[in-house]
Structures are given as C-alpha cells and as structure tokens.
Amino acid sequence: MNGLFVSPSPHRATTMSTTKIMLMVIIALLPSAAAGCVFFGANAAIVLAVCISSCVVFEYLSRIIMKREQTISDLSAVVTGLLLGMNLPATTPIYVAIIGSFIAIVIVKQLFGGIGQNFANPAIAARVVLMLSFADSMTSWVVPYWYSDVVDVTTGATPLTASWINYTESGEAYKMAPFTLGEMLWGETGGCIGETCAVALIAGGVFLIVTGIISAATPVAFIGSFALLTFIYTGSAVETVYGVLAGGLLIGAFFMATDYATTPVTTKGKIIFGIGCGLMTFIIRNFGSFPEGVSFAILLMNLLTPYIDKLTLTTPFGAKKPVKAEKTTGKE
Amino acid sequence: MNKLNGIHLAHNKGTKKCETIDFPLPKSVIIPMSQHMGAPCDSLVKKGDEVTVGQKIGDSGAFMSAPIHSSVSGKVSDVTDYLLPNGSVCKAVVIETDGLQTVCPDLRPPVINDRQSLIAAVRDCGLTGLGGAGFPTHVKLNYDPAKTPVDTLVINAAECEPYITSDYRELMENPNDIIEGILLVQKYMGIPMCKVCIENNKPDAIELMKEKTAEISSIDIVTLPSEYPQGAEKVIVYSATGRIVAEGELPSHQGVMVMNVSTVSHIYRYSQDGIPLVKRRITFDGDAVTENKGNYFVPIGTRVSELLSHGKAEDAKKILYGGPMMGMCLYDTEQPVTKTTNAILAFRKGELPKTTACIRCGKCVRTCPFGLMPLMIEKAYNAKDVEELKKLKVMLCMNCGCCSYACPAHRPLAEINQLAKGLIPRK
Structure with a gap:
C-alpha cells in the first residue's frame, strides 16, 4: 500500500544469535582440542575432522530428506561433531567415528526435531552407544606422544584406570598418584582426545561463563558435589583433586552438562542437575563396573530434565500463589 | 529486596538537548474519538461546524473515558470512520484550520477546592496518562480512599525507552509546574509522600529537581538505575517503595498512585489557564529523519505525514508511536498524533532478524x-x-x-x- 513495515513490538533485537553462541562454544573448545592433537598426534586430528565433517553432512542430508529448512549454518552440528570427537580415543577407527556421528545427528538430534528438541546430548548419547558397541576400540588408550619413536609402549593406563597402589622394596604397599599434578593439569595422560588438558578446559569453561553463554551453576554444582563426595569417601584432598582432573569430568561439567536443550532452564534446576551428575559420576566411578561415569551420569540426568523443569518453575513477581496453583495440579 | 530482571539498551537519546519548539500549524487535523483504553467518545460536532481551540468536540457518558477537545480553530470538514492501530474502528473529526488559533471563549480556570472538584477538573481537562499507556487520569484519581488509602504518589520520570526525551524535556523546562502539580494532587488527594523517580542517565534533571525540592519535605527525588523496563508501573512502584503490586491488583491496593511527570505538570497548568489537553510534547527522531529531529509541541490530530515532511524522512520504512520497545507501528502516515503519543520515530529498516528454533537457552x-x-x-x-x-x-x-x-x-x-x-x- 504505502510500503510501511508493520510488526508487533519490540522493534529492537539482540545481536546475539544461535550461530554466534555455537561459535563461542567452538572457540572455547579449541584449546583443549588442539592440546589433544599435540598429545595424540595426527590420528587425533583425523578423528576430530571426521566427526565434524560427518556430523555436518548427516545434518545436511537429514534436513533434505525431512524436507525441513537447512540448519547447518547454525554451527550446532559442528559443535556436536567436535564434542563427539573430543570424547573418543585418538585410535578410534574412522568407521566407528562415522557411526557415532550418525547416532548423534540422525538418531538423537534430527529424528526428534533438530536443534533444541533432542532429549539427550547427541555427543554423549553417541559416545555411550559406541562404548557399549565397540568396547575394545573405545577403551584402548594411547599414551601421550606415542606417535614419536621415543616411546616403546603405545598404550597405557589413564588416570582413572591406573593403580595408586605401589610397593616398597620390602613389599609394603603404599599409595602414590600414578601421574604428577603437572601431568594432570596439562593433560599429558592417557584419555579421550579432548578431555585430558584440564587447563584448557577450565579456561574454555570460564570464557563461556564470563561471556554469559553458560551459567556457572551447573559446573559448580557438578564438580562441587563430586569433589565433596569423593573427599568424604577417600578422606584425601589429593585423590579428590585428581578425581576432578581425571577422565571426562571437566569437559562434561563445562561443555556437556551445560547443553541448553537437554538441561534445565532455571538456576535452581541447573543446580539440581549438576548435583545429580556429580552424585552419579561418584557412584559409577567408585562402585560401578565402568571406570568412568560422566557420560552415563549426564545422559541419565538429561532424561530427568523435563521433570526437573516441571519442579523448578519460577515464581513470577506478584503472582498469587501457591494455594491455587497446587489445587489445579492436584486436579490433573 | 531482590532486583528485578531487565535489559540494558543503547539509550539513543540524541534529542535530549533539543528544547521544545512549537510545530508549525498544519492545514488540517484529524482527531480520533478514541485515543486510549476505555470507551470511545461520541462526536459533538458535525460537518460544517466552526470550532475553536479547546472546544469540547467529543465526550462519553462512560466512566472509563475522557472528553476530547479541538486542538485548532477552524471548520469541521468531515466526521469520518477511522481505523485505529489496534484494529478497531471509531469516528474521527477532520478540521480544516483557519490559522487564527482562536481560543474557545468559554474556557475558565477550574475552581478546585476539594478532592471531587480536582477529579472533575482533571476529567474536564481531557487528561490521560501522557507516558504512553494513556489511562484516563481522573479514573486513576477516583480510587476509594476508605478501601485503598494511598500514602505515596510515585511520579514516573524514568523514561526508560530509547530515543524518547519528552519527559526529560518537561523536567528541564517546567520543573516548577511539576512541583506545583505534585503539591496540588498531594493537597486535595491527601497523599502525604511523593517520590519523583528518574533514571540515572539524566543526572542534570535529577540535580535540578533535587535543588528545586530541597525545601519541600513531602517530595523525594529517587535515582533509579538505567535499566529497561524501569518505567513500567509495577517495576517503578517496586523500585521506589519496595511494594509489590500483586496479580489482579492496582497500585492503589498497595497505597501507591503512579503518575507520569508530564501528566502531573499538565494538571497544574490546567488549574491555572483552563486550557484542556489540546497539544503535547513529542520526541521526533529515528534514523530515517534527516533533519529537524527534536522535541515539538504538536496539536493533537496533526498527521504524522506533516512531521515526516518536516524531517525529510522519505525513506521511512517503519514508523512508531512511542519507543522501539513497546511502541506501535503506524500502518499509514496519515495517522495522527494523539494524547498518548510521546514520540514519533521513523526508521529506515523495518525487518527484524529471522526467527530460528528455540534452543532453550533460558x-x-x-x-x-x-x-x-x-x-x-x-x-x-x-x-x-x-x-x-x-x-x-x-x-x-x-x-x-x-x-x-x-x-x-x-x-x-x-x-x-x-x-x-x-x-x-x-x-
């Protein structure tokens, strides 16, 4: 008519976007991924590249087959691929990495409606399926710098599988950490590609918290509850610190337990989620048959998220509560 | 006291230094008989009638309404159907101006000597909230002091929307009218305390008001953080008094009455000169306006197209009544400035970024x-x-x-x- 644009208020929008958020997550993950490539060599880089590219291809094809708008430009498939790759050993066969990407993107994410709709973290669900299906290749850990000739032994224990029991010459047993604290912090230990370098993971996590991409509630509750339980159980501050730095706890707490779609929305919910993860990780690590429990813990809590959300609704400002609200719930 | 959530916006208050000037008298005005929430008025004039400035041209018997007065002197050329921005249709009086701006001879300053006469005067003035929402002011004053006694008058001068500086200009240009208006309302409504709430991005206005009210113990100047939506009624009541206006309540249930700063000063001016609400200050801004941005006294009913040509805003793609956060889009540039219009903003770009799927970020x-x-x-x-x-x-x-x-x-x-x-x- 007169070329005027009419729309409901507000007429301003944030410059933030889903793509930018995903980009920030990728930036936060890069130091740890790079460290993994340094420790575990070209194989690690290949696994990461295969995971990322196959995730993007699967997302692209899924959207075409489902006749939905293309979403690869939001970079969420890149994040999933990167996270999945970082949660695999460097020696993972290529076809296993591709199967993992298929499970993550097609089965866990796209079949449930794509970004924001998945019930579980795609990378975690894929890792768990691979762990149960390809137990051998998923639990063979190469030692850092195995690709250089200097080292004879190529596979070894991880901080979670190595024994703390040592013996003196006279045969008396004593406890000693299998790795130095420096090795634990820098990540010069066996493990998945992106989970060993504690310094890089903490730096990435803090970056995401400071920029407001993730809330500190989940990692603090997750790591805090795990550390508290471990300290009560072992009575040793050293073992507690090693427990926090070992395995997938840091990458899980900062990058997987903070996934928007599969974790609670409110701060209260995030704290419950984090404590649940910490508790489950502690139980599986100490009493379960797997040495590592972070993936299972997060997966289980993902499934509980809708219920946590329902129990942690906010109380709106000035809302007349709770007599009426409880009555309506009771009737349902 | 918990802090309420909100957002930080670019203020864009580029017109804050622009002193208010009278907008050139348009050749014709179109005055809708519904300018705010409540019942529309019935037109009291017909085609061919001569009208004068301040003459009542619309009224309604309904409680929730305010009379409408002619903003110009001239001849009624039509009483037509008018499509309101909210989608409903009302009558509108079109007046061709004669350029003389003859003031209606019947206008007299009202006699105010008690609560009821104040409320009656405010109704006669045709006053509605000038902040944007436009609640008829006499309805707001007409609470039952036996059921909901009010002890605090909150004057809303937060002006938290970007771009708009019309309330800021009122603070800078007419501080005495504001204070007299407050004292008038306090006196006849029996409200012991008044808090004038100003966002901290207007330090000179805060200083000026503090200086002017230094001797008046019943008026407090409250500095609020610049955070949108600080000026929302429930938010400002909470920020100023800590009281929570609960679900289904009016501020008077919590002993508070909120009034916009320009509204309260208009009550005082009406008490002095008896000229009803026929013109108001608006901020004219936006990136499509290439010249003459600023604050103007505009006769009610002035078509926005007059403003746009004054500002050479040919590229305007999106034109707003009010601010960018809560303002309403004009569907046609022939729509007029009304009693509730605190700004006309014209922008080159209308579209917002494309919507994508919810990622539950919270x-x-x-x-x-x-x-x-x-x-x-x-x-x-x-x-x-x-x-x-x-x-x-x-x-x-x-x-x-x-x-x-x-x-x-x-x-x-x-x-x-x-x-x-x-x-x-x-x-």
Whole structure:
C-alpha cells in the first residue's frame, strides 16, 4: 500500500544469535582440542575432522530428506561433531567415528526435531552407544606422544584406570598418584582426545561463563558435589583433586552438562542437575563396573530434565500463589 | 529486596538537548474519538461546524473515558470512520484550520477546592496518562480512599525507552509546574509522600529537581538505575517503595498512585489557564529523519505525514508511536498524533532478524522482569493448553518485550504472550 513495515513490538533485537553462541562454544573448545592433537598426534586430528565433517553432512542430508529448512549454518552440528570427537580415543577407527556421528545427528538430534528438541546430548548419547558397541576400540588408550619413536609402549593406563597402589622394596604397599599434578593439569595422560588438558578446559569453561553463554551453576554444582563426595569417601584432598582432573569430568561439567536443550532452564534446576551428575559420576566411578561415569551420569540426568523443569518453575513477581496453583495440579 | 530482571539498551537519546519548539500549524487535523483504553467518545460536532481551540468536540457518558477537545480553530470538514492501530474502528473529526488559533471563549480556570472538584477538573481537562499507556487520569484519581488509602504518589520520570526525551524535556523546562502539580494532587488527594523517580542517565534533571525540592519535605527525588523496563508501573512502584503490586491488583491496593511527570505538570497548568489537553510534547527522531529531529509541541490530530515532511524522512520504512520497545507501528502516515503519543520515530529498516528454533537457552526467563517463562508459555500456547498457561501466569505479562529482544533465536515471545492471554477466558 504505502510500503510501511508493520510488526508487533519490540522493534529492537539482540545481536546475539544461535550461530554466534555455537561459535563461542567452538572457540572455547579449541584449546583443549588442539592440546589433544599435540598429545595424540595426527590420528587425533583425523578423528576430530571426521566427526565434524560427518556430523555436518548427516545434518545436511537429514534436513533434505525431512524436507525441513537447512540448519547447518547454525554451527550446532559442528559443535556436536567436535564434542563427539573430543570424547573418543585418538585410535578410534574412522568407521566407528562415522557411526557415532550418525547416532548423534540422525538418531538423537534430527529424528526428534533438530536443534533444541533432542532429549539427550547427541555427543554423549553417541559416545555411550559406541562404548557399549565397540568396547575394545573405545577403551584402548594411547599414551601421550606415542606417535614419536621415543616411546616403546603405545598404550597405557589413564588416570582413572591406573593403580595408586605401589610397593616398597620390602613389599609394603603404599599409595602414590600414578601421574604428577603437572601431568594432570596439562593433560599429558592417557584419555579421550579432548578431555585430558584440564587447563584448557577450565579456561574454555570460564570464557563461556564470563561471556554469559553458560551459567556457572551447573559446573559448580557438578564438580562441587563430586569433589565433596569423593573427599568424604577417600578422606584425601589429593585423590579428590585428581578425581576432578581425571577422565571426562571437566569437559562434561563445562561443555556437556551445560547443553541448553537437554538441561534445565532455571538456576535452581541447573543446580539440581549438576548435583545429580556429580552424585552419579561418584557412584559409577567408585562402585560401578565402568571406570568412568560422566557420560552415563549426564545422559541419565538429561532424561530427568523435563521433570526437573516441571519442579523448578519460577515464581513470577506478584503472582498469587501457591494455594491455587497446587489445587489445579492436584486436579490433573 | 531482590532486583528485578531487565535489559540494558543503547539509550539513543540524541534529542535530549533539543528544547521544545512549537510545530508549525498544519492545514488540517484529524482527531480520533478514541485515543486510549476505555470507551470511545461520541462526536459533538458535525460537518460544517466552526470550532475553536479547546472546544469540547467529543465526550462519553462512560466512566472509563475522557472528553476530547479541538486542538485548532477552524471548520469541521468531515466526521469520518477511522481505523485505529489496534484494529478497531471509531469516528474521527477532520478540521480544516483557519490559522487564527482562536481560543474557545468559554474556557475558565477550574475552581478546585476539594478532592471531587480536582477529579472533575482533571476529567474536564481531557487528561490521560501522557507516558504512553494513556489511562484516563481522573479514573486513576477516583480510587476509594476508605478501601485503598494511598500514602505515596510515585511520579514516573524514568523514561526508560530509547530515543524518547519528552519527559526529560518537561523536567528541564517546567520543573516548577511539576512541583506545583505534585503539591496540588498531594493537597486535595491527601497523599502525604511523593517520590519523583528518574533514571540515572539524566543526572542534570535529577540535580535540578533535587535543588528545586530541597525545601519541600513531602517530595523525594529517587535515582533509579538505567535499566529497561524501569518505567513500567509495577517495576517503578517496586523500585521506589519496595511494594509489590500483586496479580489482579492496582497500585492503589498497595497505597501507591503512579503518575507520569508530564501528566502531573499538565494538571497544574490546567488549574491555572483552563486550557484542556489540546497539544503535547513529542520526541521526533529515528534514523530515517534527516533533519529537524527534536522535541515539538504538536496539536493533537496533526498527521504524522506533516512531521515526516518536516524531517525529510522519505525513506521511512517503519514508523512508531512511542519507543522501539513497546511502541506501535503506524500502518499509514496519515495517522495522527494523539494524547498518548510521546514520540514519533521513523526508521529506515523495518525487518527484524529471522526467527530460528528455540534452543532453550533460558535467556527469556533471565531477562523477564516478572520472572515469567516465555519459552514454556510458547510451548503451552502452541499446544493451546489453557491450564498450563494459567499456571505459568501469562496474564502478568506487561508486554515489555525483554524476552523477544534478548532471544538469540529471535522468537516473537512477547507477541506470543499476548496471543496466549487471549486463550484464557475472562472472568
């Protein structure tokens, strides 16, 4: 008519976007991924590249087959691929990495409606399926710098599988950490590609918290509850610190337990989620048959998220509560 | 006292230094008989009638209404149907101006000597809230002091919307009118305390008001942080007094009455000169306006096209009544300035970023001043789940737009909240 644009208020929008958020997550993950490539060599880089590219291809094809708008430009498939790759050993066969990407993107994410709709973290669900299906290749850990000739032994224990029991010459047993604290912090230990370098993971996590991409509630509750339980159980501050730095706890707490779609929305919910993860990780690590429990813990809590959300609704400002609200719930 | 959520916006108050000037008298005005919430007025004039400035041309017997006066002197050329921005239709009086601006000879300063005469005077003045929402002021004053005694008058000078500086100009240009207006309302309504609330991005206005009220113990100047939506009624009541206006309540239930700063000074001016609300100050700004940005006294009924040609805003793609957060789009440049128009903003770009899928980041929950959960409301709205919507308290939404603004997926959450309200049956 007169070329005027009419729309409901507000007429301003944030410059933030889903793509930018995903980009920030990728930036936060890069130091740890790079460290993994340094420790575990070209194989690690290949696994990461295969995971990322196959995730993007699967997302692209899924959207075409489902006749939905293309979403690869939001970079969420890149994040999933990167996270999945970082949660695999460097020696993972290529076809296993591709199967993992298929499970993550097609089965866990796209079949449930794509970004924001998945019930579980795609990378975690894929890792768990691979762990149960390809137990051998998923639990063979190469030692850092195995690709250089200097080292004879190529596979070894991880901080979670190595024994703390040592013996003196006279045969008396004593406890000693299998790795130095420096090795634990820098990540010069066996493990998945992106989970060993504690310094890089903490730096990435803090970056995401400071920029407001993730809330500190989940990692603090997750790591805090795990550390508290471990300290009560072992009575040793050293073992507690090693427990926090070992395995997938840091990458899980900062990058997987903070996934928007599969974790609670409110701060209260995030704290419950984090404590649940910490508790489950502690139980599986100490009493379960797997040495590592972070993936299972997060997966289980993902499934509980809708219920946590329902129990942690906010109380709106000035809302007349709770007599009426409880009555309506009771009737349902 | 918990801090309410909100967002930080670029202020864009480029017109703050622009002193208010009279806008050139247009050749013709169109005055709608419905300019705010409440019942529309019936036109008291017909085609061919001669009218003068301040002459009553519309009134209604309904309680929730305010009379309408001619802003110009001239001849009624038509009484036509007019499509309001909210989609309903009312009558509008079109007047060709004679350029003389003859003031109606019947106008007299009102005699105010008690509560009832103050309320009657405010109604005769045709005054509605000048901040934007436009609640008829006499209705606001007409609370029952036996049931809901009011002890605090909150004067809203937050002006938290970007661009708009019309209330700021009132503070700078007419501080004495504001103070006299406050004292008048306090005296006849029996309200012992008054808090004038100004955002801290207007330090000179705060200083000026503090200086002017130094000797007056019943008026406090309150500095508020510049955070949108500081000027929303429930938010400003909470910020100024710590009182929570609960679901289904009016501020008077908490002993508070909120009045816009320009409204209260207009009460004083009317008490002195008896000239009803026929012109008002508006801020004229926006990136499509290439010259003559500023603050203007504009006769009610002036077509926005007059402003646009004054500002050489040929490229305007989106024109707003009010600010960018809660303002309403004009569908036609022939729409007029009304009593509730505090700004006309013209922008070159109309489109907002493309909407993508919700990623459940929770930003909408963390920015909602009232702690609502827009992402859950959207789900419940899509499922048409009325019980869930009631549980989520969607009726509390004031449409401030923080959720839509902050959403990285650019979902129209505020709009959905309003649509969701429509699903809940009214009692």
